[in-house]
Amino acid sequence: MTDIALSASAPAPAVPAPASLTAKTRRRQALAYLQAAPMALVFLVFFVVPLLLTLMVSFWEYNEYEIIPAFTLQNYVDVFDGCAAGDLCTTFRTYLSTLKFCALTWGFTLLIGFTVAYFVAFHVRSKTMQMALFLLCTIPFWTSNVIRMISWIPLLGRNGLVNDTLMGMGIIKSPIEGLLYSDFSVVLAFVHLNTVFMIVPIFNSMARIDRSLLEAAYDSGATGWQTLWNVVVPLTKPGIAIGSIFVVTLVMGDFVTVGVMGGQQIASVGKVIQVQMSALQLPAAAANAIVLLAAVMVMIAAMTRLIDLRKEL
Amino acid sequence: MSDRPRSAAFYGLAAFFCLFVAFLYGPTLTILALSFQGPQGGLTFPMNGVSTHWFGKLWAGLGIVDIWGALWRSLRLGLVVMLLTVGIAFFAGLAFRKRFRGEGALFTVAVASLIVPSIVVSLGIGLEFRLLDEAVKGAAAATGWGWLQEHGTVMGLYSSALGAHLTWTLPFGLLIMFAVFNRFDPAYEEAARDLGATGPQTVRNVVVPILAPSLVGVALFGFTLSFDELARTSQAIGGRNTLPLELQGLTTTVTTPEIYALGTLTTGMSLAVIATALGASLYLQRRRARRGLGAA
Numbered sequence: 001m002t003d004i005a006l007s008a009s010a011p012a013p014a015v016p017a018p019a020s021l022t023a024k025t026r027r028r029q030a031l032a033y034l035q036a037a038p039m040a041l042v043f044l045v046f047f048v049v050p051l052l053l054t055l056m057v058s059f060w061e062y063n064e065y066e067i068i069p070a071f072t073l074q075n076y077v078d079v080f081d082g083c084a085a086g087d088l089c090t091t092f093r094t095y096l097s098t099l100k101f102c103a104l105t106w107g108f109t110l111l112i113g114f115t116v117a118y119f120v121a122f123h124v125r126s127k128t129m130q131m132a133l134f135l136l137c138t139i140p141f142w143t144s145n146v147i148r149m150i151s152w153i154p155l156l157g158r159n160g161l162v163n164d165t166l167m168g169m170g171i172i173k174s175p176i177e178g179l180l181y182s183d184f185s186v187v188l189a190f191v192h193l194n195t196v197f198m199i200v201p202i203f204n205s206m207a208r209i210d211r212s213l214l215e216a217a218y219d220s221g222a223t224g225w226q227t228l229w230n231v232v233v234p235l236t237k238p239g240i241a242i243g244s245i246f247v248v249t250l251v252m253g254d255f256v257t258v259g260v261m262g263g264q265q266i267a268s269v270g271k272v273i274q275v276q277m278s279a280l281q282l283p284a285a286a287a288n289a290i291v292l293l294a295a296v297m298v299m300i301a302a303m304t305r306l307i308d309l310r311k312e313l
Numbered sequence: 314m315s316d317r318p319r320s321a322a323f324y325g326l327a328a329f330f331c332l333f334v335a336f337l338y339g340p341t342l343t344i345l346a347l348s349f350q351g352p353q354g355g356l357t358f359p360m361n362g363v364s365t366h367w368f369g370k371l372w373a374g375l376g377i378v379d380i381w382g383a384l385w386r387s388l389r390l391g392l393v394v395m396l397l398t399v400g401i402a403f404f405a406g407l408a409f410r411k412r413f414r415g416e417g418a419l420f421t422v423a424v425a426s427l428i429v430p431s432i433v434v435s436l437g438i439g440l441e442f443r444l445l446d447e448a449v450k451g452a453a454a455a456t457g458w459g460w461l462q463e464h465g466t467v468m469g470l471y472s473s474a475l476g477a478h479l480t481w482t483l484p485f486g487l488l489i490m491f492a493v494f495n496r497f498d499p500a501y502e503e504a505a506r507d508l509g510a511t512g513p514q515t516v517r518n519v520v521v522p523i524l525a526p527s528l529v530g531v532a533l534f535g536f537t538l539s540f541d542e543l544a545r546t547s548q549a550i551g552g553r554n555t556l557p558l559e560l561q562g563l564t565t566t567v568t569t570p571e572i573y574a575l576g577t578l579t580t581g582m583s584l585a586v587i588a589t590a591l592g593a594s595l596y597l598q599r600r601r602a603r604r605g606l607g608a609a
Contacts, residue, residue: 253430
């Protein structure tokens with residue numbers, strides 16, 4: 001996907017065309033605009049304008065009945081209410097909890113995703129088999145997330161399969177309570193649902209690695225680990241970056257997984273926004289959304305910097 | 314490397330891969346089994362006999378929740394999103410090959426739409442449509458025009474929810490079109506043009522048939538992502554919910570295997586769609602290879 005990004009964001013050539021070609025070029029240009037227009041329109045109406053409106057409404061006043069178009073910073077003050085007082089305010093605690101989920105999910109999905117992609121890309125020899133295994137990993141992505149969350153209930157519940165098996169084997173005497181509706185089950189579901197977002201870009205990066213580089217490393221006497229760390233990992237960094245961006249933004253804004261797997265008891269930033277939205281406190285929800293967006297943007301910027309740093313050195 | 318014997322690492326990694334696949338599919342298989350629970354059975358093992366009792370109960374309806382209405386709405390919306398995603402992404406892909414001013418901006422917006430948290434997008438669209446409603450009501454009060462007085466809301470399945478879904482499916486569609494056009498050989502188009510085909514003829518008779526297997530892939534993304542979409546729809550839909558939204562509500566209220574039966578049903582539908590799409594894609598590829606159009 002990085003190649004795509006490069007080719008698409010490169011500036012269009014500004015060389016003046018010969019006179020005989022200008023009419024044709026202009027027609028091509030007009031056609032290009034026409035063909036891109038539907039997509040541009042959809043993103044304008046359903047993405048750009050909504051974000052701008054969110055920014056605008058985050059500065060509006062509101063009461064129990066309506067929102068009032070008058071400028072105020074109160075919504076942002078409310079978001080950080082009590083944060084200056086030293087101990088942790090609600091917002092910071094919520095962000096800390098969400099960041100914890102984020103870090104754990106990121107770590108696990110990266111480890112699992114990298115290992116799986118590495119196996120399929122470098123240890124499976126036939127291209128057909130590679131494609132089949134790759135598909136096997138991606139098919140669940142196209143099925144319902146909620147159902148995939150619910151499907152943990154018979155395994156993790158108080159009388160679930162895991163507890164029954166452990167008790168049957170005599171490892172534990174009474175069922176473990178915190179398997180379901182806990183931080184554990186939330187992270188488990190996040191990893192279950194989001195590892196695919198790591199596998200696909202990392203596999204894509206690995207598939208582009210020239211196999212003769214590995215041969216060269218082997219011939220020069222590098223061990224398997226040395227080859228992995230000094231050849232494969234650096235060349236896979238774009239894929240790792242893209243996967244990380246996906247996982248981080250999906251977890252940061254989540255309210256469904258935390259809601260269902262946390263038994264509606266665990267706070268998350270997305271859930272705060274959802275609750276305020278359903279209480280019709282729209283400006284407050286908008287302010288929270290803008291803060292979340294800013295936090296996510298900072299994280300993405302940090303990640304892209306980490307990746308590009310090596311190229312700059 | 315391929316001529317060297319399998320190393321110990323291979324077997325370790327293969328075992329890890331198998332564990333991962335078990336982790337991926339295991340839970341779904343458990344609810345598949347438990348949805349055939351006997352009438353006396355509960356939400357967990359052991360199985361209390363085998364029956365289709367819970368499917369029967371599901372068929373009769375889940376109390377006040379109109380589950381079949383929701384399923385039908387999700388299906389229709391998914392189809393509309395699928396068609397729009399294929400059409401819009403295909404033409405945008407064509408446009409990006411020609412290069413045009415603003416292409417960098419459009420690409421950035423598409424990628425941003427993919428990575429901005431869904432709840433933020435959903436909230437924004439919800440806000441937009443609420444403000445629109447307010448504006449219409451204001452206009453109705455100001456003008457007194459009769460046809461404006463009855464206004465309820467512009468928010469709905471084919472307005473705000475459709476838009477919310479497109480912000481999620483179109484970036485995927487565009488990225489796939491990029492990958493596809495990167496590997497597309499323009500010689501086919503030049504040949505068609507040299508033979509006197511017009512632009513639209515070239516697209517219809519050369520480009521589309523060659524790209525058909527990939528377009529099926531875009532359609533698969535469009536439908537399944539819409540059919541399962543939840544976060545972006547949540548704040549951007551009027552009174553009538555889609556299936557994933559109803560499902561989310563049911564997770565806290567339904568305490569019988571009915572919900573597993575519903576899970577088996579929707580997963581089965583998703584799998585049927587995936588199988589159809591993959592089958593169609595494979596068939597189109599084979600047909601093209603047979604007709605000697607070569608690999609593009």
